[in-house]
Amino acid sequence: MSEYGYIPEAPEQSFGNNKGIFTPKDIYDLTRADKYTNYGQLELIETQTVSNVATVDFTTLGTYNVHFMTFNDIHSATNNVLTNVRFYENEVLETGAVYQYAYQYGNVAGSFGESRSTSNTRIYTLMNLGNATNETANGYTYFYNLTDSSKYSFLTFHSMTINATPNGNMNFGSAVLPQASTVTGIQVLMQSGNITSGTISLYGIKEYS
Amino acid sequence: MATNLQFLQKVTSAGLVSSFDMNNIFDKGYDQYNIYLNLIDSSTNGGYMGLRFFDSSDTIISGNEYDWAGQQLKSYGSFDNTWRATSNSQIAPIFVSTNDDNRGGGTLIRVFNADDTSSYTFITAQSSTFMDSGLDGTKTIGVHKGAEKITGVRLVSQSNTHSLSASIYGVK
Numbered sequence: 001m002s003e004y005g006y007i008p009e010a011p012e013q014s015f016g017n018n019k020g021i022f023t024p025k026d027i028y029d030l031t032r033a034d035k036y037t038n039y040g041q042l043e044l045i046e047t048q049t050v051s052n053v054a055t056v057d058f059t060t061l062g063t064y065n066v067h068f069m070t071f072n073d074i075h076s077a078t079n080n081v082l083t084n085v086r087f088y089e090n091e092v093l094e095t096g097a098v099y100q101y102a103y104q105y106g107n108v109a110g111s112f113g114e115s116r117s118t119s120n121t122r123i124y125t126l127m128n129l130g131n132a133t134n135e136t137a138n139g140y141t142y143f144y145n146l147t148d149s150s151k152y153s154f155l156t157f158h159s160m161t162i163n164a165t166p167n168g169n170m171n172f173g174s175a176v177l178p179q180a181s182t183v184t185g186i187q188v189l190m191q192s193g194n195i196t197s198g199t200i201s202l203y204g205i206k207e208y209s
Numbered sequence: 210m211a212t213n214l215q216f217l218q219k220v221t222s223a224g225l226v227s228s229f230d231m232n233n234i235f236d237k238g239y240d241q242y243n244i245y246l247n248l249i250d251s252s253t254n255g256g257y258m259g260l261r262f263f264d265s266s267d268t269i270i271s272g273n274e275y276d277w278a279g280q281q282l283k284s285y286g287s288f289d290n291t292w293r294a295t296s297n298s299q300i301a302p303i304f305v306s307t308n309d310d311n312r313g314g315g316t317l318i319r320v321f322n323a324d325d326t327s328s329y330t331f332i333t334a335q336s337s338t339f340m341d342s343g344l345d346g347t348k349t350i351g352v353h354k355g356a357e358k359i360t361g362v363r364l365v366s367q368s369n370t371h372s373l374s375a376s377i378y379g380v381k
Contacts, residue, residue, distance in 0.1 A: 015216070041378060042214035066245050066315065066376075100344040102282035118284045118343050144247065144315025144337065151313030154337035156346065174282055174337035174346020180312065205245060207219055207376040 015208040034208055041206040042068065049199045052077070056200055059088065059185040064204035067143040069186070071159070071200055074137040076129055078193030080164045083126035083137050087146075087153060087177055088185030094177065099123045103173025107163065115171075124191070125157045127171040130164035136198070137161040146183035153177045214243070215379045225252050225370040231377065232267060232361040235323040239379035242323060244362065246336075248314035249372040251307040254340050256369040259299035260318070262330060262353050263361035270353065275300050279334075279349030285342045292349070300351030303364060304336035307371065314338035316347075323359040330359045 004010035004020025011019050013035045022030070030036035045067075050056050061067065074083055087094050097119040105127055106112040115124065126137040139159025145151035158172040177183070188200055220231045235242060262270045277300040281289035292302055304316050316336035322328040334349045353359065364373070 016218070039215040039381075040213070041216040065247060100284040100339075102284045102288070102344055102346055104280060104282060104288065104348070114282075114288050116282070116284045116286075142315065142317055142335075145313045148313065150311060152339055154313065154315045154339070156315070156317065156335045156337050158335070172335070172348050174335070174344060176284075176337060176339050176344045178312070178339055178344070205214070205376070205378075206216065207245075208216060209219060 043204045043206050045202045045204055047199060047201040050195050051197055052194050054189060054194050056188040056195065057185055058202045061146055061184065061186070062204045063147055064206065065145065065148070066205040067146060068203040068205060069141045069143070069200065071126055071137060071139050072198060074126065074129065074198035075196040076131050076190050076193060077196050078190060079131040080128050081191035081193065082124045082128045084122040084189050084191055085125050085141065085155070086122045086187050087183045088187065089179070089181040089183055091184050093187060095121055097121050098179065099175065099177055101173060101175035103171045105169070105171040107170070108168040109165070122189070123155065123175040125155070125175070126159040127161045127169045128163055129161040129169070130166055132166065135162040135164065135166050143186070149182040150180050152180060153183050213381050215381055217377045217379055219374060219376045221374040222372050225250065225372050227366045227370050229364040229371070229373050230361065231375055232263060234362065234377045235320070235360050236358065237379055238324065239381065240321065241380040242320045243378045243380055244318040244320065245376045246303070246316040246318060247374045248304065248307060248316070248338060249374065250311045251309050252370040253309050255306055257302040257305040257367050258371065259301035259365045259367060260303050260332070260351070261299050261363045261365060262359045263363065265358040265360055267360060269363055270355070271298055273298055274354050275351060276354060277301060277349060277351035279347055281305055282346035282348070284344035299365060300332060300349070302347045302349060303334050304338050305347055306340040306342070306345040307338050308340050312339050320362070326358045327356050329354055329356060
């Protein structure tokens, strides 16, 4: 009996190295085993389109080492606040003053500066925005090691917003939850008040050994 | 079917190393490559890591052919805005101030024009790491000022050694 068209044995199959003739069932089985070459490793986990909520939770993270989150047209109910992130560790929300962040900011009026903290209750990611029409926040965040219980959880981020002036506003930075833990969820919230509207998408960056 | 981020390979260091080579990872037909770097551990606290390229003969480019600039962000103090050089032997920093307690860290390096024989090769990089003092981050730009094909990357540790893994993708 042939395997993948070979008699008696087929060569070992792996991502990027498939040899032989494959039935639909072969493709299905090899794909499930991460051994069939399918391109498209930016894998959408979940998109949430929000409307007037205090928090947005992403509680399915998969087993990725790197996650990517995009923020589109975030509107805030409160004026002049930043968009924040904090984590669930083993399904328990970490609200302690344990997060650290550091970011560089600047705006079109020429004001540049640094913002940092070694003990905050949340991570400030997207720069501050106003609450009038078109005063929105847009940006992205990369997360590293969230699902690794032996490692801290790290972030990098970059955003462009329209603040309350209204002026164009940017920041880029890094952050960490300096606790060796398994992060099981990501919570997005405003510095105060509700998220009026916006779209947030979470992706996993898939890799193969 | 969307296929825009395409996994190419994963490279892992043999424990703690002073140079981490990723040979022949380019020349795959992409205008942009993404390298997601997973910092596993360091021999000591502190230090930083720089980057050099391999040319089309798989020879390391160690001459003074790189310009770069970066910012070191710190949760525990004023940021360092002195990271810059022209006609230098490497691009830095790719990350700074790692710890020796196996706490990890992450970096994304984007490489532009590596396959192009008539263009300079550019990078952007952003990292997040942790030392005993607190969080360190970097945002770095760099260019190899040689119009030639680049085939790989060497990451060079300064003052300590690191264990790393890197996942390389083509952006289509």
